Amino acid sequence: MDFPINPPIGDRVRRKETLRFVTGTGRYVDDLLPPGTLHAAFVRSSCAHARINGIDVEAARAMPGVRAVFTGKDVAQKLKPLRVGGSPLLRQIKLYPLAVDKIRYFGEPLAVVVADNSYLAEDAVEVVSVDFERLPPVVDPEAAMEPGAPCIHEEVGSNIVYKYHFTTDGIDKVFQDADVVIRERIRSHRITACPIEPRAYLAHYNQDEDSLTMWSATANPHSLRTRIAEILSFPEGKVRVIAPDVGGSFGVKIQTYQEELLLPFLSRELGRPIKWCETRVEHMRNGRHGRDQIHYIEMALRKDGTMLAIKDKIIADMGSTYTVDHSIMASALYVPGVYQIQNYAVDAFGVATNKTTHGSLRGIGKADASYILERLVDIAARELKLDPIDIRMKNFIPAEAFPYRNVTGALYDSGQYHLCMQRAAERAGYEKLRKEQAELRGKGIYRGIGVALVMEPTSSSRIHATGGYASCRMSIDPSGAATVFSSMGEQGQGHETTIAQIVASQTGIPFEKITVIHGDTLPTPYGFGTGSSRSSVVLMPSAWVAAKKMRDKLLGIAARQLAVVPEKLQIGDSKVFSSDNPNRSITLAEIIRTAYGAIHLLPENMEPGLETTGYFINPNIDCEPDEKGRMNTFSSYPYAAIVAVVDVDIETGFIKIVRYCTVHDCGNMINPQIVDTQQQGSIVQGIGAALYEELRYDEDGQLLTSTFMDYRLPSVEEVPALELEHIITPNPFTPLGAKGAGETGMLGPPPALCNAVEDALSPFGVKIRQTPLTPERILDLIEKAKVSKSTHG
Amino acid sequence: MAKTIALTVNGKPCSGEVESRTLLAHFLRDTLRLTGTHLGCVVGRCGACTVLWNGTAVKSCMVFAVQAAGDEIVTVEGLAQDKRLHPLQEAFWQNDAVECGYCTPGMLMSAYGLLKKVKDPTEEQIKKAISGNLCRCTGYLNIVAAIKEAAANFAG
Numbered sequence: 001m002d003f004p005i006n007p008p009i010g011d012r013v014r015r016k017e018t019l020r021f022v023t024g025t026g027r028y029v030d031d032l033l034p035p036g037t038l039h040a041a042f043v044r045s046s047c048a049h050a051r052i053n054g055i056d057v058e059a060a061r062a063m064p065g066v067r068a069v070f071t072g073k074d075v076a077q078k079l080k081p082l083r084v085g086g087s088p089l090l091r092q093i094k095l096y097p098l099a100v101d102k103i104r105y106f107g108e109p110l111a112v113v114v115a116d117n118s119y120l121a122e123d124a125v126e127v128v129s130v131d132f133e134r135l136p137p138v139v140d141p142e143a144a145m146e147p148g149a150p151c152i153h154e155e156v157g158s159n160i161v162y163k164y165h166f167t168t169d170g171i172d173k174v175f176q177d178a179d180v181v182i183r184e185r186i187r188s189h190r191i192t193a194c195p196i197e198p199r200a201y202l203a204h205y206n207q208d209e210d211s212l213t214m215w216s217a218t219a220n221p222h223s224l225r226t227r228i229a230e231i232l233s234f235p236e237g238k239v240r241v242i243a244p245d246v247g248g249s250f251g252v253k254i255q256t257y258q259e260e261l262l263l264p265f266l267s268r269e270l271g272r273p274i275k276w277c278e279t280r281v282e283h284m285r286n287g288r289h290g291r292d293q294i295h296y297i298e299m300a301l302r303k304d305g306t307m308l309a310i311k312d313k314i315i316a317d318m319g320s321t322y323t324v325d326h327s328i329m330a331s332a333l334y335v336p337g338v339y340q341i342q343n344y345a346v347d348a349f350g351v352a353t354n355k356t357t358h359g360s361l362r363g364i365g366k367a368d369a370s371y372i373l374e375r376l377v378d379i380a381a382r383e384l385k386l387d388p389i390d391i392r393m394k395n396f397i398p399a400e401a402f403p404y405r406n407v408t409g410a411l412y413d414s415g416q417y418h419l420c421m422q423r424a425a426e427r428a429g430y431e432k433l434r435k436e437q438a439e440l441r442g443k444g445i446y447r448g449i450g451v452a453l454v455m456e457p458t459s460s461s462r463i464h465a466t467g468g469y470a471s472c473r474m475s476i477d478p479s480g481a482a483t484v485f486s487s488m489g490e491q492g493q494g495h496e497t498t499i500a501q502i503v504a505s506q507t508g509i510p511f512e513k514i515t516v517i518h519g520d521t522l523p524t525p526y527g528f529g530t531g532s533s534r535s536s537v538v539l540m541p542s543a544w545v546a547a548k549k550m551r552d553k554l555l556g557i558a559a560r561q562l563a564v565v566p567e568k569l570q571i572g573d574s575k576v577f578s579s580d581n582p583n584r585s586i587t588l589a590e591i592i593r594t595a596y597g598a599i600h601l602l603p604e605n606m607e608p609g610l611e612t613t614g615y616f617i618n619p620n621i622d623c624e625p626d627e628k629g630r631m632n633t634f635s636s637y638p639y640a641a642i643v644a645v646v647d648v649d650i651e652t653g654f655i656k657i658v659r660y661c662t663v664h665d666c667g668n669m670i671n672p673q674i675v676d677t678q679q680q681g682s683i684v685q686g687i688g689a690a691l692y693e694e695l696r697y698d699e700d701g702q703l704l705t706s707t708f709m710d711y712r713l714p715s716v717e718e719v720p721a722l723e724l725e726h727i728i729t730p731n732p733f734t735p736l737g738a739k740g741a742g743e744t745g746m747l748g749p750p751p752a753l754c755n756a757v758e759d760a761l762s763p764f765g766v767k768i769r770q771t772p773l774t775p776e777r778i779l780d781l782i783e784k785a786k787v788s789k790s791t792h793g
Numbered sequence: 794m795a796k797t798i799a800l801t802v803n804g805k806p807c808s809g810e811v812e813s814r815t816l817l818a819h820f821l822r823d824t825l826r827l828t829g830t831h832l833g834c835v836v837g838r839c840g841a842c843t844v845l846w847n848g849t850a851v852k853s854c855m856v857f858a859v860q861a862a863g864d865e866i867v868t869v870e871g872l873a874q875d876k877r878l879h880p881l882q883e884a885f886w887q888n889d890a891v892e893c894g895y896c897t898p899g900m901l902m903s904a905y906g907l908l909k910k911v912k913d914p915t916e917e918q919i920k921k922a923i924s925g926n927l928c929r930c931t932g933y934l935n936i937v938a939a940i941k942e943a944a945a946n947f948a949g
Binding site: 014015017018019020021022023024025026027028030031033119193194195196197198245246247248250277279280491492493494673674676677678679680681682683684685707708709713715716717719721722 | 826833889895
């Protein structure tokens, strides 16, 4: 594009927002306490599947400090059901903020108590008694698909709530003719995002104004406003949603929750501000869960390692009160990944179970696809006795093929997979590592080397889900300071800094004089949630568009006063000057004064003031399937190559990450420091997913891992030194050339570490098909492999 | 039973009414309105609520307010002096050791507790000091780098 990308774009500027966080003056929802605030607490189900006969709240109503108690039946009479999102392929269900007739998962909210403080509200929750009749719980998604399985949503009539099928012609023949077919069942286990700030909401209905303000730890304030207006039948213009500082999301706060829609109702009923901050246990039971797919996958290859075709059957566990389905499509469309595979078939099933609802989580759907694929490729390499890097190099899409249309219709914007993998191998010293590995084996040290190349489709647009655009409005005030109003909230991404970098770069307003406002629906233009790494793909370009319009206006004013055409003007050093004669100049301050106070000097037909709005539509999107069912629902395709080195202690099952080398391509970087920190955090979250974290249920559907004591997030002691490098292939579809940097990191560790551990334990013939790789599981696998060897060999 | 307690917070005498079951974290946040101390799990694992109690870093969700009566508490709001950032705060900013900011006050207080006791900590000591503080955003590496840098600039 024809617009300059100057500093401070591309600089490692330190973040504006950090100052308030290090001084403890950030403002999160739980920090707000308007006078008269009451506190809510929820009565939750103690079983996974049951019919509700009745709820006795009389004792709770009589408890000290209790102002009100509502059950599901009470609120269903006064509210519209929640709007369930998702594509037309998703079977719709009726949902209210509290369960009405049936309990569908362990921890489901059944009733709410409002009291003078949270301690008293919790006391009253304890004395509510729920009369319920247990139904057989459906926990295993494969069992849930069987005819005759207990049905979770009677109105749907089946636990299979989503079906998708895609195939290329003649695939069976390709499999028949192949030299080798690899068949596997691989599961991506259930995890959750766990931001350190749990969900928190504060609703305040103002009786005098008949208006409603909702402070929410949401990553999606505008959509939340729309939903509140819908469910309460309340004018949307009178609802204001404010997401103040939000303590992390990673997808989990982008959805609208049952409790979140109940709070505004309670405030309207009681005429008081009502606050609810969930406990960690509630977060684990009720926050959206992610991953949890079973893949029956087959790959057909030639003996030399050429990949010919993939067939996959995906069973995605949706949990109970599902509202979205985009994880399944994101998996189904991207299983062929980074390889030149022309033959592909998939049958994908979304299955309801009596578990917590499935939803967004950093890398949703795409992480499952890349994990399964990168495991399968390694298994194929082992079977064919090929080096895992060689088999990948043989099949990668070549750099000259981009933009590349994959077999499912996705259009990959740009990439240099060979170069990326090669750099990672060089950086790690791959040849040397292999030699060392052989030497160490002689000494009884089980070292493994795992490679992977993961690709992360970013900035999704399903017309049904996200609308696919972002916007920024900006103004320069008479003092010469700029304010930018961003349509997206932030939860740690650093938008206050990166947007200011863009605006400073284009308008000449100093970075320090630019303030970015976000997360408040009143002053900011409408937009969609912060997720799918879309900030740098759509939001930053929308700031760029607003800034470009502002630049054009500033240059237009200067052009008239300097009698120089705008094309011959430049901005720098707080001035606009002629490229031909830099002495011919006018200060920005003078231009700003003209726009506000000397409008007779403005060019003809130019409006006074300095205010612009920029929209950017998610580029490279084609949501409508063609006649063969192909479509492109993601805009950009960053990726990373990984070489990981692990030592496995075969006595304890303990895995030590010796090295983690990764080369990442997210296109141009607006602030490389912010990208690096995102990468580090994202990789560490991936290490947690691979080695430590798992949401485990028992056969009754009880969640066994609902605190940080049994759901283990990586601490500083689990983090290895990370070796990060970037290559840059600019995205041709966005003006800034960026592709999104938030999620690729998290996709790497699950396949790379599993591949490394399987490599380390190859003398035993250990096969890893289940994760996380806990010491217990590793020891079990070694033991089973030993037994199997002694039986068969 | 409500009871009035008096204690010193960030060098200033404070008092307030508490129940016997009121957590120190809630007393600091809700009664004194020092909201820099955050709550992330209330079972003593995430460390977002870390404060100094008589000079030692503790998780304030694991302490009843009445236990701290008469004692000295320092919260994140007490780190900067005379509007000048503490070297730890400067170093966290400079090293990009912060994303969403929610764990940051607890991280800072754990690090502060360490630096009060150990002048020139090793990387192992730094990691041990913050091993009870969870961060989901940054991956910890910049936090460790920041504490190392601050240790070099911290005179006590």
